[in-house]
Amino acid sequence: MRILFDREKCVxxxxxxxxAPELFDVDDEGYAVLLVEGDLPSELVDKAELAAxxxxxxxxxxxx
Amino acid sequence: MxxxxxxxxxxxxxxTPPPGSGIAxxxxxxxxxxxxxAAEAPAIWDDxxxxxxxxxxxxxxGTWLPVRHEDVSAIAHDTDHYSSVGVIVADWxxxxxxxxxxxxxxxxxxxFHEFARRILLPAFSPKAVNPLxxxxxxxxxxxxxxxxxxxxxxxDAAVDYAQNIPVRVIAHMLGVPPEDGDRFRTxxxxxxxxxxxxxxxxxxxxxxxxxxxxxxxxxxxxxDDLIGYLLGLEVDGRPLNEDHIVGTIALALIAGIDTTxxxxxxxxxxxxxxxxxxxxxxxxxxVMTFAVEEFLRFYAxxxxxxxxxxxxxxxxxxxxxxxxxxxxxxxxxxDPEAFERADEFVIDRRRNRHAAFGLGIHRCLxxxxxxxxxxxxxxxxxxxxPDFELSDPAGVRWSTGQVRGPxxxxxxxxxxxxxxxxx
Ligand code: HEM
Ligand code: SF4
Numbered sequence: 001m002r003i004l005f006d007r008e009k010c011v012x013x014x015x016x017x018x019x020a021p022e023l024f025d026v027d028d029e030g031y032a033v034l035l036v037e038g039d040l041p042s043e044l045v046d047k048a049e050l051a052a053x054x055x056x057x058x059x060x061x062x063x064x
Numbered sequence: 065m066x067x068x069x070x071x072x073x074x075x076x077x078x079x080t081p082p083p084g085s086g087i088a089x090x091x092x093x094x095x096x097x098x099x100x101x102a103a104e105a106p107a108i109w110d111d112x113x114x115x116x117x118x119x120x121x122x123x124x125x126g127t128w129l130p131v132r133h134e135d136v137s138a139i140a141h142d143t144d145h146y147s148s149v150g151v152i153v154a155d156w157x158x159x160x161x162x163x164x165x166x167x168x169x170x171x172x173x174x175x176f177h178e179f180a181r182r183i184l185l186p187a188f189s190p191k192a193v194n195p196l197x198x199x200x201x202x203x204x205x206x207x208x209x210x211x212x213x214x215x216x217x218x219x220d221a222a223v224d225y226a227q228n229i230p231v232r233v234i235a236h237m238l239g240v241p242p243e244d245g246d247r248f249r250t251x252x253x254x255x256x257x258x259x260x261x262x263x264x265x266x267x268x269x270x271x272x273x274x275x276x277x278x279x280x281x282x283x284x285x286x287x288d289d290l291i292g293y294l295l296g297l298e299v300d301g302r303p304l305n306e307d308h309i310v311g312t313i314a315l316a317l318i319a320g321i322d323t324t325x326x327x328x329x330x331x332x333x334x335x336x337x338x339x340x341x342x343x344x345x346x347x348x349x350x351v352m353t354f355a356v357e358e359f360l361r362f363y364a365x366x367x368x369x370x371x372x373x374x375x376x377x378x379x380x381x382x383x384x385x386x387x388x389x390x391x392x393x394x395x396x397x398x399d400p401e402a403f404e405r406a407d408e409f410v411i412d413r414r415r416n417r418h419a420a421f422g423l424g425i426h427r428c429l430x431x432x433x434x435x436x437x438x439x440x441x442x443x444x445x446x447x448x449x450p451d452f453e454l455s456d457p458a459g460v461r462w463s464t465g466q467v468r469g470p471x472x473x474x475x476x477x478x479x480x481x482x483x484x485x486x487x
Contacts, residue, residue, distance in 0.1 A: 011423075028189055029186060030189035030190060053414060056419055058417075
């Protein structure tokens with residue numbers, strides 16, 4: 001499974017960073033920064049789903 | 065209406081506004097500033113969603129009320145047709161023109177909005193907010209000392225606690241004395257809850273007079289706080305214009321206090337009336353991360369507004385240039401199309417794309433701060449008062465208007481924990 005992050009849609013709600021700091025950092029203006037590339041290790045899949053399910057702007061999607 | 069009552073139940077099943085409220089029908093004559101609306105807003109939104117998802121009223125010169133998540137989201141993202149130059153519905157239209165508006169960035173439209181917002185983003189980013197957690201916790205702990213160590217068995221969770229927290233945090237950020245907090249609340253009350261209804265105000269007592277004074281004080285003695293930051297800021301070699309600075313500080317006062325206080329108060333009201341949720345949070349503090357977002361979804365305190373910039377269509381309704389359009393994020397948060405079990409409070413809800421902080425380019429700038437304040441306020445309350453209930457349910461009073469939360473919240477303290485120092 002892979003994370004797709006649409007920076008254009010992100011407005012900095014920071015829900016992803018709060019729920020999955022292993023996967024998302026924030027820059028100095030509060031926009032999300034995706035920390036991982038490619039296939040997710042299985043122990044992070046749950047966190048990735050949490051981030052995607054809580055982004056109010058639908059900026060995060062998961063691709064299997 | 066009276067004839068319909070005489071004839072028995074209304075056949076459409078529509079929710080009937082209470083007699084004496086002066087409202088004929090929620091779909092065609094609503095008044096979001098009326099006590100009757102505040103008293104049962106969620107039921108009104110459910111009713112409208114099922115029969116007329118874009119309600120209208122002739123009040124305030126013509127105002128629309130969409131209640132579906134889909135419509136609220138579309139408006140928030142459509143800055144071409146909907147201007148932020150007016151965000152609080154009133155009988156008059158704002159006089160400071162777009163794109164800057166009175167209080168940038170909340171009253172600004174693109175492209176100016178981006179500029180006004182960008183300069184503030186660093187001051188409200190998670191990295192800037194984290195260091196405020198410790199002083200916030202101290203403010204909350206001090207307030208709890210006052211409540212618990214007084215030895216009484218009761219308190220007003222809104223007046224003695226919730227309302228004081230954001231005031232102190234903002235005063236700390238702005239670098240003004242904490243005692244100024246009472247004045248902040250007066251300004252806000254006049255602007256948000258009773259726009260234009262409080263009569264003439266002394267020059268000396270105006271928010272603008274106060275702001276001019278604290279800005280002058282900061283100019284005389286430069287300080288390392290939010291006002292100092294704005295005064296020192298240069299864009300293309302030039303300082304910000306004074307209106308912009310005044311407007312932005314006014315906005316931090318107006319946008320950051322009532323809202324957060326409402327969220328804290330509504331959450332405490334919920335906990336006072338739901339023993340299972342109270343116990344769950346005390347026993348399993350990990351749930352707090354999810355609980356905070358569910359409090360924000362279920363009791364979202366803020367409804368915004370827009371002014372139509374040109375004629376357009378909204379859910380099949382003809383919106384005319386200059387019409388007010390309310391953006392009830394709280395209604396969007398209860399839409400079953402967007403949330404599973406939307407009408408239930410689920411303390412550990414895993415999928416929660418709530419819109420309490422708005423959607424799109426105006427996403428609440430203070431959301432990281434507000435979320436931290438709400439979490440810390442609840443943690444500190446529960447640490448000292450793990451068990452409490454309403455002492456006078458009829459004495460709970462909710463605000464009216466676009467910011468919704470309890471203004472009085474009398475509670476009985478069922479179990480208290482002494483502060484560490486005094487054991
Ligand atoms: C629980 C507390 C809060 C809630 C529910 C809330 C809600 C909102 C909402 C819904 C908006 C969107 C406005 C729109 O779309 O027109 C907004 C914008 C804003 N909020 Fe908050 N707010 C809260 C706390 C705060 C705090 C603590 C501050 C700062 C001290 C703050 C500052 C702002 C600012 C500056 C904007 C304008 C952003 C822009 O237009 O780009 N808010 N808030
Ligand atoms: S939750 Fe969504 S909008 Fe918010 S920072 Fe993360 S990606 Fe951006």
